[in-house]
Every structure is written in structure tokens, then in C-alpha cells.
Amino acid sequence: MIREKTEVLVIGGGISGCTAAIKAGDSGKSVLMITKTSDPMESNTRYAQGGIVALGENDSKEILYEDIMRAGAGISNPLAIKIITEEGPRLVFDFLIHEIGVSFSKNEDGSYNYTKEAAHSKKRVLHHYDMTGFEIQKKLLEKIKTIKNITILEEFTAIDFITSHHSSENPLLKYRNNLCLGAYALNNSTGEVNTFLADATVVATGGIGKLYQFTTNPECATGDGISMAYRAGADVTNMEYVQFHPTMLYTEEGSGFLISEAVRGEGGRLLNKSGEEFMIKYSPEWKDLAPRDKVTRAIYNEMAKSESSHVYLDVAHYYTGEMNIHSRFPGIFEECIKHKINIEKE
Ligand SMILES: Cc1cc2nc3c(=O)[nH]c(=O)nc-3n(C[C@H](O)[C@H](O)[C@H](O)COP(=O)(O)OP(=O)(O)OC[C@H]3O[C@@H](n4cnc5c(N)ncnc54)[C@H](O)[C@@H]3O)c2cc1C
Missing domain, CATH: 3.90.700.10 (Succinate dehydrogenase/fumarate reductase flavoprotein, catalytic domain)
Known part of the structure; x- marks a missing residue:
């Protein structure tokens, strides 16, 4: 069984995992990013079509806040929305455009072509035609390749966190805070379970869409990180809120192809x-x-x-x-x- 030690272990290589890896890598930490697919492009991120929310003309973070609150029927977490509205649009420019080099579609006069999506009162969604996620995922991986202290291992499926509680021989440890010490991961090719020890572990394994028979999500979206976190004792909330995208191309077999909002x-x-x-x-x-x-x-x-x-x-x-x-x-x-x-x- 292989045992490796890294400063930051990132599980998952979509927009969340890549962003975490880039930020940790840029700060000088040694980073190991694992993905369970053989192609690191494969993720929900890669399939996103419509675009990403920024702020359009005559728009403001306050209007965006109101729109999200209304779309969430008043039960969204106000603090989370405050962070998203204050930091999200800025990060689209500072991180995705300026740092990573994501190219969003422009009008003939060179201005950005903002589009509208459901429940948004303004045109504020930046897009790369109808292949926004593909462009973002590609540029994130290109950036990662330029950072020497980040290693990507494909075809490693994380199966459980290593925690201070379940790996200690001292029974009294359970009265202290549980610490995450890394993760066990299955090497898909050899069938061997590897131990990845880390000072910090980031779970970025995406959603659960593939648990449904008909879905636009790829095979990897099986909620592994959520169940690992649950088994390690994390609080898991709001699992009943699953977003169903209204429009998918209908074929008798179920195409799985999204028709963007x-x-x-x-x-x-x-x-x-x-x-x-x-x-x-x-x-x-x-x-x-x-x-x-x-x-x-x-x-x-x-x-x-x-x-x-x-x-x-x-x-x-x-x-x-x-x-x-x-x-x-x-x-x-x-x-x-x-x-x-x-x-x-x-
Ligand atoms: C068809 C489609 C269209 C969409 N369109 C939009 C849109 O227009 N705008 C928008 O904002 N959002 C859109 N979304 C949603 C958006 O794509 C996701 O919210 C976002 O990409 C999630 O990113 P993530 O990094 O959290 O997860 P993902 O991108 O799914 O990445 C998860 C990563 O974790 C890895 N992984 C999973 N389990 C394990 C494991 N056990 N061990 C190791 N690695 C593991 C996967 O291989 C993958 O690399 C769309 C989603 C879909 C499916």
C-alpha cells in the first residue's frame, strides 16, 4: 500500500478543486489533487453551458442579493448569499478572467456579451458561447500545469477520510475535536487502496446528480465527498434541496443533454x-x-x-x-x- 504525505490534499478537480489547488499552490504549499476519472477534464464543471453570474449594466450586488433571495423563496442562508454577492462577481474578473485567462464571449464593440438566466432581473451572466464550463475547466487545468508544486493524480477514488478518531489507538481521543489527517483512495487501475496524509484536506467532489436515472450530470457526480464527510461525523444539511434543471433534450432513451437556460x-x-x-x-x-x-x-x-x-x-x-x-x-x-x-x- 502506497503512503504519501502532502501539505494540501484536494479531492476533486472541477472548478472548486482546481481553484483550491491553484490558491494553495500559489502560496507555496505542496498540493496533491486527485480525481477519480481518467480524464481530469471530466467533471460537472466541464458540462456547464449557460454561463457564470457576474454583474451587468445598471446592476449591483444589492439587486443580485434580492434576486437570489426571491429565487430561494426566502429560505436561503443570508450570510452565504452576502458572501456570494459581494465576492462572486469580483472573483469572476480577478480570478477567472485576469488570473486564469478564461475567455468570455464579447460583442462586436469589444464589450462583454452578458446574457440572462432564470430569476435574474438583469442581464448579468458571462458565457463562452454555450460551452462556458469547458472553457473554464480547460483554462484551470492549463494554469495548474504551470504551478510546479501541484501534482495531479487521475483515477484515484477517495473512499474515506483518515481522522484522528478512527485511526487512533487512544480511546480518549474521541473526547477531543476530530481532526482530518488525509484520505484513503482507491487506485482504480490496480485496485489498491492508497493512504494520502495531509495537513489540510479539501473536499471538492461535486454533487449527486448521477444518483438519478435521468440526469445531465456525468458519471462522476455521485456525492462521494458528502458521504465521506457524513461518515467522518460532519453535519450534512439541506440534502433535500436538489436542483432539477427544467430543460433536457428529450429522446426515448434519455439523452442526458442539457438545453441551457x-x-x-x-x-x-x-x-x-x-x-x-x-x-x-x-x-x-x-x-x-x-x-x-x-x-x-x-x-x-x-x-x-x-x-x-x-x-x-x-x-x-x-x-x-x-x-x-x-x-x-x-x-x-x-x-x-x-x-x-x-x-x-x-
Ligand atoms: C449540464 C450542466 C450544465 C450546467 N450549467 C451551469 C451554468 O451554466 N452555470 C453554472 O453556474 N453552473 C452550471 N452547472 C453547475 C456547475 O457545473 C456545478 O455547480 C459546478 O461545476 C460544480 O463544480 P465542482 O468543482 O463543485 O464539482 P465538479 O465540477 O463536478 O467536480 C468534481 C470533481 O470531483 C471528482 N470526484 C468525485 N468523486 C471523487 C472521489 N471519490 N475521489 C476523487 N475525485 C472525485 C470528479 O472526478 C471531479 O473532478 C451545470 C451543471 C451541469 C451538469
């Missing part, structure tokens, strides 16, 4: 089996850009009423964007064409 942000409208727009009935104010839980419930309701397996999303007749549809949504266009749907026409 930005399609509705650029005018696209949902239609039921009879070709009628329906969001106005469910959310007269926000219509197709109502918060995701409302849109999801409305779609479900329309499908149940009409005994249909799907609804329609029409961007061809309602598009409001500046670029043509194909240029604005190249990934979605190509994927839909594979299924014989031309989103510029139908």
Missing part, C-alpha cells in the same frame, strides 16, 4: 403538446424565466395534463439575441442536429 434567456419559449405557451399561467411576471423549481413544476404539470412525455422549446420564432442562433449556441445546435432537430427553424 440561456436559450430561454435569449427569448426561447416553452410550448405544450398543443403548441400553446404555458409559463404565463404559472408565473405571469417571469414567464419562461421563472425560477427553476417553478418552471420544472409547470412542465411536469403540462405533461401530466396532456399525458405527454415531453414539452417543446421554441427559440427559432422568439430569438432575441444579437449573434445568429447557430453562432450563439453552437454546442446545442450540433447536438440537436444529430437528433434531426434544427433549432434555427423549429
Whole structure:
């Protein structure tokens, strides 16, 4: 069994893990980042399409705060939202654009092309066409390769934290605070369990989407870090709040391909089996850009009423964007064409 010691162990290599690794690496710490996939690009981050929230024109952190609170139906943690609204938009520029070199789509005059997504009262979402996550993940990994004290090990699946409680022979230790000393990880290729000891361990293993049969999430999104933390005695809260993205390309087998909310942000409208727009009935104010839980419930309701397996999303007749549809949504266009749907026409 291999036993390694590092100053910072980062479990997961999506936007969270890469960011933690870069920050720790830049501060001079030795960093080991492990991912359970063979390709470090593979993560939820890589599949994000629509974009990332910053602040648009005539916008402010106060308006963003109000929008998030309203979308969260008043039960979001105000302190968390305060941090996100105060630090998030600044970090998009300082970290992603200036430090990492992420290229967000621009207008012809060189200004950023902000788009709108559900529940946002302003156009404030920066995007790289409809492949924002791919661009971010690629640039983060490129940056990591330039930092000598960061090592990436692919195909290592973390299975449990090593804690002072469960690895000590002294039973009295359980009356002291539990300390995380690193993690055990399975070497996917050899089947061997390795011990990675660390002064600090960062869990960045992403969400649980792949636990569902139909999902836009990749295979790696199985909530490993959450269960490891739970087994180590961490408080796990709000597990009942799972975000269902309202629109995925419907095929009988379940395509798993997301149709970004930005399609509705650029005018696209949902239609039921009879070709009628329906969001106005469910959310007269926000219509197709109502918060995701409302849109999801409305779609479900329309499908149940009409005994249909799907609804329609029409961007061809309602598009409001500046670029043509194909240029604005190249990934979605190509994927839909594979299924014989031309989103510029139908
Ligand atoms: C289709 C899709 C579209 C999206 N669009 C948007 C969008 O437009 N805007 C937006 O803000 N958000 C979007 N999201 C959400 C966003 O992608 C995620 O919230 C974000 O990427 C999560 O980043 P993360 O670093 O926490 O996790 P991830 O990116 O999922 O990274 C998790 C990492 O942990 C690794 N890992 C998991 N388990 C283990 C283990 N046991 N051992 C070792 N490594 C492990 C994985 O291999 C991976 O490297 C979208 C998500 C999806 C799926």
C-alpha cells in the first residue's frame, strides 16, 4: 500500500478543486489533487453551458442579493448569499478572467456579451458561447500545469477520510475535536487502496446528480465527498434541496443533454403538446424565466395534463439575441442536429 504525505490534499478537480489547488499552490504549499476519472477534464464543471453570474449594466450586488433571495423563496442562508454577492462577481474578473485567462464571449464593440438566466432581473451572466464550463475547466487545468508544486493524480477514488478518531489507538481521543489527517483512495487501475496524509484536506467532489436515472450530470457526480464527510461525523444539511434543471433534450432513451437556460434567456419559449405557451399561467411576471423549481413544476404539470412525455422549446420564432442562433449556441445546435432537430427553424 502506497503512503504519501502532502501539505494540501484536494479531492476533486472541477472548478472548486482546481481553484483550491491553484490558491494553495500559489502560496507555496505542496498540493496533491486527485480525481477519480481518467480524464481530469471530466467533471460537472466541464458540462456547464449557460454561463457564470457576474454583474451587468445598471446592476449591483444589492439587486443580485434580492434576486437570489426571491429565487430561494426566502429560505436561503443570508450570510452565504452576502458572501456570494459581494465576492462572486469580483472573483469572476480577478480570478477567472485576469488570473486564469478564461475567455468570455464579447460583442462586436469589444464589450462583454452578458446574457440572462432564470430569476435574474438583469442581464448579468458571462458565457463562452454555450460551452462556458469547458472553457473554464480547460483554462484551470492549463494554469495548474504551470504551478510546479501541484501534482495531479487521475483515477484515484477517495473512499474515506483518515481522522484522528478512527485511526487512533487512544480511546480518549474521541473526547477531543476530530481532526482530518488525509484520505484513503482507491487506485482504480490496480485496485489498491492508497493512504494520502495531509495537513489540510479539501473536499471538492461535486454533487449527486448521477444518483438519478435521468440526469445531465456525468458519471462522476455521485456525492462521494458528502458521504465521506457524513461518515467522518460532519453535519450534512439541506440534502433535500436538489436542483432539477427544467430543460433536457428529450429522446426515448434519455439523452442526458442539457438545453441551457440561456436559450430561454435569449427569448426561447416553452410550448405544450398543443403548441400553446404555458409559463404565463404559472408565473405571469417571469414567464419562461421563472425560477427553476417553478418552471420544472409547470412542465411536469403540462405533461401530466396532456399525458405527454415531453414539452417543446421554441427559440427559432422568439430569438432575441444579437449573434445568429447557430453562432450563439453552437454546442446545442450540433447536438440537436444529430437528433434531426434544427433549432434555427423549429
Ligand atoms: C449540464 C450542466 C450544465 C450546467 N450549467 C451551469 C451554468 O451554466 N452555470 C453554472 O453556474 N453552473 C452550471 N452547472 C453547475 C456547475 O457545473 C456545478 O455547480 C459546478 O461545476 C460544480 O463544480 P465542482 O468543482 O463543485 O464539482 P465538479 O465540477 O463536478 O467536480 C468534481 C470533481 O470531483 C471528482 N470526484 C468525485 N468523486 C471523487 C472521489 N471519490 N475521489 C476523487 N475525485 C472525485 C470528479 O472526478 C471531479 O473532478 C451545470 C451543471 C451541469 C451538469
